[in-house]
Amino acid sequence: MLKTMPDPSRLPSSATEAPLDDAAAVSALRSAVMRLSRRLKHQRVDESLSPTEMSVLGTLAGCGSATPSELARKEHVQPPSMTRIVALLEAKGLVRLEPHQEDRRQKVVSPTERAEVMLEESRRKRNAWLSELVGQLSEDEWETLRAAAPVLEKLARM
Structure with a gap:
């Protein structure tokens, strides 16, 4: 059966338990x-995906399609790094890139059914x-x- 954790404000710090500051x-x-x-x-x-790649897919699944710049902000990485990650995910068939509706210079990244x-x-x-x-x-x-x-x-x- 499921069990619970001790009071989070207390942790054994010595032989006797004392409240944590x-x-x-x-x-x-x-x-x-x-x-x-x-x-x-x-x-x-899928062990072939890095934790960062999995995180990007999770972000797309949770927030929907996004530009690489938006993904970079959400994932706290630099845009060039996100561009590389998106390219790897696209090569693996896990995301697709489509033209941005308002700015054709940008792409929108969406997860594929395989990724979902x-x-x-x-x-x-x-x-x-x-x-x-x-x-x-x-x-x-x-x-x-x-x-x-x-x-x-x-x-x-x-």
């Missing part, structure tokens, strides 16, 4: 989120992996994690 709590949160993110990134369906199927399979695999981990938590830990999910989502979107 804000700096320690931020550090613990950063570290935990980064480790979990790295582990989730390894749960991919691959992303759905990848989500299923990651969700199954994470569900297995969550199943090892106590009920209280799981309740705490469920309550924290919307807050973590808010932080991710800020």
Whole structure:
């Protein structure tokens, strides 16, 4: 059964548990989120794609078609890097480029059906992996994690 995490404001820092100060709590949160993110990134369906390529496909799936410049801003990369990433994804048949409706000098990037199927399979695999981990938590830990999910989502979107 699903279990929960300890109170996030507390973490064992020595033989006795003591509340974390804000700096320690931020550090613990950063570290935990980064480790979990790295582990989730390894749960991919297509190992030939880089994490950045998967992220671009995920952004397209979530936000819809975009120009390479818009994608570069959303992904926090330089436009020339995004141009290379889009070219790689196009060569793999995962995105298509179409003329921009208002500015014919620009292209609009859209995911192909193949990309959408691959992303759905990848989500299923990651969700199954994470569900297995969550199943090892106590009920209280799981309740705490469920309550924290919307807050973590808010932080991710800020």
